[in-house]
Amino acid sequence: MSELLFEIGTEEIPAGYIQPALEVLAAEAAKKLNGLELAFESIRSFGTPRRLAMAITGLQSRQADRRQEHIGPSKKAGFDANGNLTKAAEGFARSRGLEPGQLQVVTTPKGEYLMAVEDVKGQETAVLLPALLESLVRELVFPKSMHWADYSMTFARPIQWLLVLYDGAVVPMAFEGLTSGATTRGHRFMAPEEVEINGIDSYLAALASRFVMVDPAERRAKVVEEVRRAVSERAGAQGAQPVLHVGLLDTVTNLVECPCAICGSFDRKFLQLPQEALVTSMREHQKYFPVIGPDGKLLPLFVAVNNTRIADQALAASGHERVLRARLEDGLFFFNEDRKRPLADRCQELHGIVFQNKLGTMQAKSKRLAALAGLLADRIAPELRDDAVRAANLAKADLLTTMVGEFPSLQGIMGRVYGLHDGEKPAVAQAIEEHYLPIRAGGEVPQSLLGALVGIADRLDTLVGCFAIGEKPTGNKDAFGLRRQAIGLISLLRGLHISLSLKAVATAALSGYAGVIEQKPEVVNEVVHFIRLRFENEQIATGLPQELVEAATSVGFDDPIDCLRRIEALNQIRGQENFGILAGSFKRIRNIIKDNRTTEIDEALLSEPAEKELFAALVAVRSKALPLLEQRAYQPALLAMLEIKNPVDRFFDAVMVMAENASVRQNRLNLLTALGELILRVGDISRMHVEKE
Known part of the structure; x- marks a missing residue:
C-alpha cells in the first residue's frame, strides 16, 4: 500500500469557500478512486487560505487484473440460418478486441445472447494519478471563480503551485502553465520560502515549523485558545469571557494560517447601542469576537485574531481600535437618527421597496400580512387580534431604517428595539422580531404566539404569491428561498403546537392578491403539496420509515x-x-x-x-x-x-x-x-x- 500527498497552492481563498471545497475534494477523490477500482484506507483533507490539500493513505499500488463480460446481440441476431456468425456478431467482437470465434452464448433472463469476455490488465496507480488529479482541480466549483493570465481554467483564486507526491516521488503533471513538484510554501510573511517535502509526515512537520497550522480542526482549536488567552490577560480578573460565535469561529479559522489574538477596547459610550447591533458590527464587518462579563452583558472589549505574531501588541491593538471606533461611531449616529422617527411613520414609505416585481411592494405585503394575521388570530387566539394586526403592520417598517440598511441581519431586531422606544406594547415589539424566526432549519422558533401568527402569515403570503406567478423551486433554483420558507412554517406550527387548516389559510392568502394576480384555486393545492414534501422529508430524516410517514400524510395533510x-x-x-x-x-x-x-x-x-x-x-x-x-x-x-x-x-x-x-x-x-x-x-x-x- 502507498500514500499520496496532493496540495493546490493558491492566492488567498475566501474563508467561506475553503471547508466546502475540502469536503468536495475528499468526496470526489474517493468516488474517482472507487471508479478506478483502487482501494485506499483513508483520505484526510487539509486547508488554509493559501492551500487545499489531501493525504491518502493505504492506496492500492495498481489495479487488479479483471475480467469484463459484455452482452451483445441476441443469439437469433448473431447467427444466420446456416449457423454462421452475422455481421452484427462480428462487429460486436471487433468492438471488444476479440476474434468472432471467441464469442460465447449465455442464457440471460431475456433469453440467449452473445457475450464477449475481455481480460483487462490493471494499470499502475502512478499512471492513473495525473488524469485523476487534474480532473479534481478542474471540477472543483466555487460560489465565484476567476480566470487569470491567458489560461482557460477557472478557480477560486490563481493557483501558484502544485505539490504531488506518490510514495515520496513527484507525480509528473503539467496543465495550464502549472507543473507539479515536491515543494510547498510556509507562511506568506514569516516563512515565505519554498521547502522540499518527501511525504505526509514531512509535509505536516515542515509547515508547522514554518508557522502554518494546516489542519483546520487544530487551527480552530488554536483560535479558541488564543482568543481566551487574550481576554484572560486583558480582563480575566473581571470574569470576562469571549463570545465564541460558531460562524465567526469558522470564518476566522479559514482567514489565518497562524492565529494570534489581541484584545482591544472601545469607548463605553457605544454600549448604549443595542447589544445585537454592537455584536453584529464587530462580528460581520471586522471579524472581532465580543466580550461579556459575568452578568452576560457586553464589556467595552473585543478580540481580533491576526495572521502573524506581533511583537508590539499594544500598537496592533490600537490599530484595531481605530478601525472599530469609526464603525461604531457610524452605528451610534444611525441609531440616534433612526429613533427620531417612529416606526409607524415609516410604513407609508414601504411603497418604495419592491417585494417582487409581479407581486407589488412591501407596503402592499404589509397590508396583506395584517389581514392574514388578523384572520389567524380570529381562528386561534381572538384576544390577540388587535396586537397581531399591529405587529404585522409594523413588521417590515425597520427595513427603512439606516441601521438595517447598514446591517441587514438586524432586521426584526431593530424593529423590536425601535418599537419599544416608540412606546409600542412589549408583546407587539417582540412579535416584530420573532416573525422572522426560525432564521434557518433547526433554528430558534418564536417564544410568543403573537410572533408565530405574524410569521405564519408572512411565509404563506410569500409561498402563495410566488407559486401563483410560477416562481416555483426547480432543482437548485430557489430564488426566493421557498424551501426555507416552508421548513420555517412547519417549525413554527410544530414548535408552538399550532393546529390550523393550511388550505383555508393559503386560500385566504391567495385572496389577498386579488386584483394583482389571477386567482387560481390549484395554487393552494400546489403550495400545500410543496409543504407536505418538506414535512415528509423532515420526518424521514428523524429516522421514521418512509412508508409510515406517507401512511399518515397520504390520507390528509391539511393540518x-x-x-x-x-x-x-x-x-x-x-x-x-x-x-x-x-x-x-x-x-x-x-x-x-x-x-x-x-x-x-x-x-x-x-x-x-x-x-x-x-x-x-x-x-x-x-x-x-x-x-x-x-x-x-x-x-x-x-x-x-x-x-x-x-x-x-x-x-x-x-x-x-x-x-x-x-x-x-x-x-x-x-x-x-x-x-x-x-x-x-x-x-x-x-x-x-x-x-x-
Whole structure:
C-alpha cells in the first residue's frame, strides 16, 4: 500500500469557500478512486487560505487484473440460418478486441445472447494519478471563480503551485502553465520560502515549523485558545469571557494560517447601542469576537485574531481600535437618527421597496400580512387580534431604517428595539422580531404566539404569491428561498403546537392578491403539496420509515399538527403483531374495493355468519373509535381498531366478496369500504404492510 500527498497552492481563498471545497475534494477523490477500482484506507483533507490539500493513505499500488463480460446481440441476431456468425456478431467482437470465434452464448433472463469476455490488465496507480488529479482541480466549483493570465481554467483564486507526491516521488503533471513538484510554501510573511517535502509526515512537520497550522480542526482549536488567552490577560480578573460565535469561529479559522489574538477596547459610550447591533458590527464587518462579563452583558472589549505574531501588541491593538471606533461611531449616529422617527411613520414609505416585481411592494405585503394575521388570530387566539394586526403592520417598517440598511441581519431586531422606544406594547415589539424566526432549519422558533401568527402569515403570503406567478423551486433554483420558507412554517406550527387548516389559510392568502394576480384555486393545492414534501422529508430524516410517514400524510395533510399526532400513533403501534396482520388485510381490502365509495350496509343482505360477525365488530369498534378520533386520541383509536383483525380474517376465509348477486356483492363491498374509511381516519396502513419472503 502507498500514500499520496496532493496540495493546490493558491492566492488567498475566501474563508467561506475553503471547508466546502475540502469536503468536495475528499468526496470526489474517493468516488474517482472507487471508479478506478483502487482501494485506499483513508483520505484526510487539509486547508488554509493559501492551500487545499489531501493525504491518502493505504492506496492500492495498481489495479487488479479483471475480467469484463459484455452482452451483445441476441443469439437469433448473431447467427444466420446456416449457423454462421452475422455481421452484427462480428462487429460486436471487433468492438471488444476479440476474434468472432471467441464469442460465447449465455442464457440471460431475456433469453440467449452473445457475450464477449475481455481480460483487462490493471494499470499502475502512478499512471492513473495525473488524469485523476487534474480532473479534481478542474471540477472543483466555487460560489465565484476567476480566470487569470491567458489560461482557460477557472478557480477560486490563481493557483501558484502544485505539490504531488506518490510514495515520496513527484507525480509528473503539467496543465495550464502549472507543473507539479515536491515543494510547498510556509507562511506568506514569516516563512515565505519554498521547502522540499518527501511525504505526509514531512509535509505536516515542515509547515508547522514554518508557522502554518494546516489542519483546520487544530487551527480552530488554536483560535479558541488564543482568543481566551487574550481576554484572560486583558480582563480575566473581571470574569470576562469571549463570545465564541460558531460562524465567526469558522470564518476566522479559514482567514489565518497562524492565529494570534489581541484584545482591544472601545469607548463605553457605544454600549448604549443595542447589544445585537454592537455584536453584529464587530462580528460581520471586522471579524472581532465580543466580550461579556459575568452578568452576560457586553464589556467595552473585543478580540481580533491576526495572521502573524506581533511583537508590539499594544500598537496592533490600537490599530484595531481605530478601525472599530469609526464603525461604531457610524452605528451610534444611525441609531440616534433612526429613533427620531417612529416606526409607524415609516410604513407609508414601504411603497418604495419592491417585494417582487409581479407581486407589488412591501407596503402592499404589509397590508396583506395584517389581514392574514388578523384572520389567524380570529381562528386561534381572538384576544390577540388587535396586537397581531399591529405587529404585522409594523413588521417590515425597520427595513427603512439606516441601521438595517447598514446591517441587514438586524432586521426584526431593530424593529423590536425601535418599537419599544416608540412606546409600542412589549408583546407587539417582540412579535416584530420573532416573525422572522426560525432564521434557518433547526433554528430558534418564536417564544410568543403573537410572533408565530405574524410569521405564519408572512411565509404563506410569500409561498402563495410566488407559486401563483410560477416562481416555483426547480432543482437548485430557489430564488426566493421557498424551501426555507416552508421548513420555517412547519417549525413554527410544530414548535408552538399550532393546529390550523393550511388550505383555508393559503386560500385566504391567495385572496389577498386579488386584483394583482389571477386567482387560481390549484395554487393552494400546489403550495400545500410543496409543504407536505418538506414535512415528509423532515420526518424521514428523524429516522421514521418512509412508508409510515406517507401512511399518515397520504390520507390528509391539511393540518400538520394533526398529521404529527397520527404519525406518532402509527409509530407507537406498528410493532404489535396484530397491527402487521391488520395492515396486510387492509391492503387486501383496498385492492378489492378499488374506487367504491358507498358505505351504506343493508343488514338484511348479510347472510354468511362471518359477514354478520364482521358487521357487528365494525359497529362495536366504531362506537369505541369514533369518539377517540374526534378527540384526536389516535393511539387508543388504533388499539380499538385492532379488535377487528380476527373478524376480518374469518370474513376473508369464509365469504366470497364478489358474489354473483349484484346487491349482495355491493353490500359486501360497502361493508369493507366502511371499515376502510374508519382506518383511513388515522392512516393508509396498507402502505406499512411488508410482504414476507
